[in-house]
Every structure is written in structure tokens, then in C-alpha cells.
Amino acid sequence: MRDLTHAVVLDDHRLFADSFALLLQKIGQFDVVLSFSAVDEFFSFLQSFGDQELYVFLDYYLPDTNGLALFADIKRQCRIVKIIFITSAFTPAVIRNISHYKPDGILSKSAEIPLFVKCIRDVRSGRKFVDPQFEPFLAQRDERGTTLTPREIELLKYFSQGHSIAETAAKTFLSPHTVVAHRRKMMAKANCQTIAQMLTYARDNELI
Amino acid sequence: MRDLTHAVVLDDHRLFADSFALLLQKIGQFDVVLSFSAVDEFFSFLQSFGDQELYVFLDYYLPDTNGLALFADIKRQCRIVKIIFITSAFTPAVIRNISHYKPDGILSKSAEIPLFVKCIRDVRSGRKFVDPQFEPFLAQRDERGTTLTPREIELLKYFSQGHSIAETAAKTFLSPHTVVAHRRKMMAKANCQTIAQMLTYARDNELI
DNA sequence: CGTTGTATAGCAAAAACATGCTATGTTTTC
């Protein structure tokens, strides 16, 4: 008789955790699935579970912390654990952060069932799985992500607070022309046509 | 023989939608549960479904729109539908926005199973259900928090994506004048002078 | 020592936006 395969979900959204546990059981074909939405309860379980085969589906966003911070702790508790990040986030910054830790899987909550199945199959056979929609962000890693100069970021902050060019110029004791020059340069770098796009870009890249 | 009870989930996170459908079936005891993550597919179904008893579990956050903007459309399609908002958001503004529409239920994705069960029981017997954790925010309703209308929020999303007034008008088949009118109204409500402030406001209130 | 990147600054024309005002039909609410 083969061993039972265990999976656990850690997600602060209990309804998701419990629902996803059902999916893991039914489609993912894990024999035992537990769901947690409190970090400490999860670790209590992990401690008692010991060093057996285990698949952890870990939410990136958690209250007061995030999945990354737990990653090393989990690995310490249980060395042969396989960790799959599940995330609702799409920003390059988050994906880069996650991939940096080289987890066994990165899966979007937006994934379709077939992809979910592939993820589980891959991870179970020891392959790393990355949601294809995230791959572009991984590729970006080497080709340098756009870098704004300190001055540009400083001015960007003023813009994000709703200050106009003239106001920003007054606050920084620059000529409005200079402010315009910085602004257009950063917009060109980030490939943005409007300040709204620029702010979205800034937020996604955690610049502001 | 009693009629089959139907439920549908609309959530852009497919894994959640599919998982939650399992939960609705198993714990919620709905006979037929369908899950959608695309708005148009959902409406196709709704049209074919006609005016029968139906329970819709509607995510607040949806790409390019949100549950509020769909609320009226759904009610139009199927008058006896019961709509339960499910949301991962906790900010007063979001709860106020939702409760403003008087849906049949407001349920947090963080809810525990017993609460989930109570929600379904309440809604099925015609009572309105509100997740207790949200009730404090409802009390705040009279001291007016800014509430944007669905149309305003819809247009706000276009702006946040960097679309100009003209572009937004084209995409929504509105007159640019109308777009301007909505825009100025929402800016006045939120007490914003620039679109940048408006976007910051929108982010802080998790409207986009 | 030249090239590159950064910070600074300017002009002018075109495009977009803001604002004060009005107005009408529909929907919701009390």
C-alpha cells in the first residue's frame, strides 16, 4: 500500500482555503487535505507532521506578513516539503520576488483547471511549475527593469500626490521646464502616455 | 418533486470560482452550481436561464469592472435572482458601496464555514445576510462616506488605465460631455482636484 | 578624452482637461 499524499492550504481567506481544499481533494487527487488561515495553527500542524512528503499551497498575501517570509521557516520545519505559491497578484515585482525563492510552483488564482492539474502533475514529478502568464516577468529579470533616477522618483512622488507641474516646480525650486523634462523622460522610460498609466506603473513596481 | 436549486459563482479567479462551486455543492447543498470568470459568459448563461430562482455569488473585484456595476444588469435579466456579494475587501468604503445596493447577502472570503452556512440559510429563507464583521461599517452609513455610483466607478477604471476622456467616451459609447460630467462629479465627491489625486483616492478605497 | 547619463532650462504649437452653467429623462427613494 502506497503512502497517503498530504496537501495543505494556507490562505487567510478561509472560504478560499476550504474551497480549494475540496478542489485539491477532488481534482488534485490528494488523499488528505487540510486548510489553514492562521499562520500559527499551520506551523503547529507542520511541527507535528514532521519530515514527511507534503505539498503546501501558500498564499502570497497574508495579514501582517507574506508567503515569502514563511518560505524559509517552512523549509526548515520540513525539508522535503514542496511549496506552491498561489497568488492573485500579477505585478512583475511580486512575481520577481517570489521566483527569487525558487519555489516548486507558482500558480495564479486565475488559472484554469487544466493548468491547475498540470501544476500538480509537474510538482509531483519533481518539476518546477510556473504559470505561463508569469513567464514574461521572469524573463524581464535579466534585461534590466526600467530604472528611474532618484530625481525622477522624487518628482514622481509629487505627481502621485496630485501636484501639478507648476506646484511640483514650486516645491522643488526647479523651473517648470525642468519638471516637465524629468516628467517626460520618466514617462518615456516607463513607456507611459499619461500620468495615470505612470502611476499604475509606479505602484506595480513599488516605486511609490 | 421539488425544483432543483441553482447557484452560480462569478469571480475572475477561476481557481476560486471552481473551488467555491464545489463548496456550494457540498456544503451549500445547491443542486446545480456553475462557475464563471468571464462576465460575458455569465450573462450569456443568465439570458438562457430566464426568470427562475437563482443564487448568484458575485465577486466585488472584477477586471475592468466590479460587482456593483453588474448588479443592476443582473437584476434586470432575472428579477427573482438573489445576489450575494463575496469580497476579500475590508475597507469601509467598499462595504458601504456594496450595502448601498442592498444585496441579499454580503459575505467575506475570510468567513468560516458555519457563517457561510448561515449566509446561505438566511438568503434562502428570504432574509438579508451581512457578515458580522462588516456591520460596524454599515452603521457608519449615515455619516456619509463618499460613494461613487457604478457608472462613475466604471469610468474611473478607464481613467486609471490611462485612457483620456475621448478614449473613454469611445469605449463606452458615451458623449465626451457625459464622460466629463461623470468625471467632474466623482472628483467633486472625492474632493480631488487632479486625476492623480483621484487615483490615489481610488486605490486607498480599493475602488479599482 | 570622448561618450554616456543626469540635471538643468527654454520655446512654441497642439491636445487635453477643468470649470461654471444649463437641461432633460429615468430611476430610486421616502
Added chain:
DNA sequence: GAAAACATAGCATGTTTTTGCTATACAACG
């Protein structure tokens, strides 16, 4: 059934932003 809120649309005027140019000074890199 009246009042309030919402969605729609328009005009006129002034302000702001965008964009296509140019230009100087300084610092770092190789």
C-alpha cells in the same frame, strides 16, 4: 406621488499638459 439621485448631454472659456525641438553643465566610465 413628490423629491432626490443618477445618467445623459451641451456650450464657452481658461488652464494645464503634452510634445517636438534645442541647449548647457557636470559627473562617471572606459
